[in-house]
Amino acid sequence: MIVGGCLSVVVSTLGTPYETETKGRLLFLEDVNEKPYRIDRMLTQLRQAGKLSGVAGIMFGEMHGCVAEPNEVVTVREVIRQTFASDPYPVVFGLPTGHGTGSATLPLGIRARLAGERLTLLESPFDESPLQS
Incomplete structure (x- = not known):
């Protein structure tokens, strides 16, 4: 199942009733204008x-x-690489979705699989086919 969203918001829910459950799930994170x-x-x-x-x-x-x-040398990509260097699960960087110009829709709450850099949705994000009336 895909969970997550804006990193700042996900972190702000820690310790609250709205805290995100992550065990066994694919965690999606993005953010904007954070150093x-x-x-x-x-x-x-x-x-x-x-x-x-x-x-x-x-x-x-x-x-x-x-x-x-300008006087710092560490990039966000390097922070992510260092943070997850020894973790056993896949980590993918650069999905075209979030606060930026990416337009891909990532449906939260549906079952999915991440193998390498390939994300496969295992169910439709729709309750029924959008073509049915």
């Missing part, structure tokens, strides 16, 4: 809260405007 050190801090908070243990995989969408200051 790499903030992305690092939020991913660390998710790890410390146990939200990265037992996930089926992690998919990162567009991280629009998430760039380092």
Whole structure:
């Protein structure tokens, strides 16, 4: 099942009744205008809260405007690479969806499989065929 959304919002729900269940699920994360050190801090908070243990995989969408200051050298991609370097599940970066210019729709709450960089939806996001009347 695909869960997640904006990283800042997902982290803000930790410890609340709205906290996202991640065990056995594909976690989708994206954000906008966050510096790499903030992305690092939020991913660390998710790890410390146990939200990265037992996930089926992690998919990162567009991280629009998430760039380092001119005097910093670490990129968001490098933060993600370092954060998940020793984890056993697949981690995909750059899905064309999120706050940026990507227009792909990622239906949350449906069953899916991530194998390498291939995402397969295992059910329709519609209750019934949209072509039926």
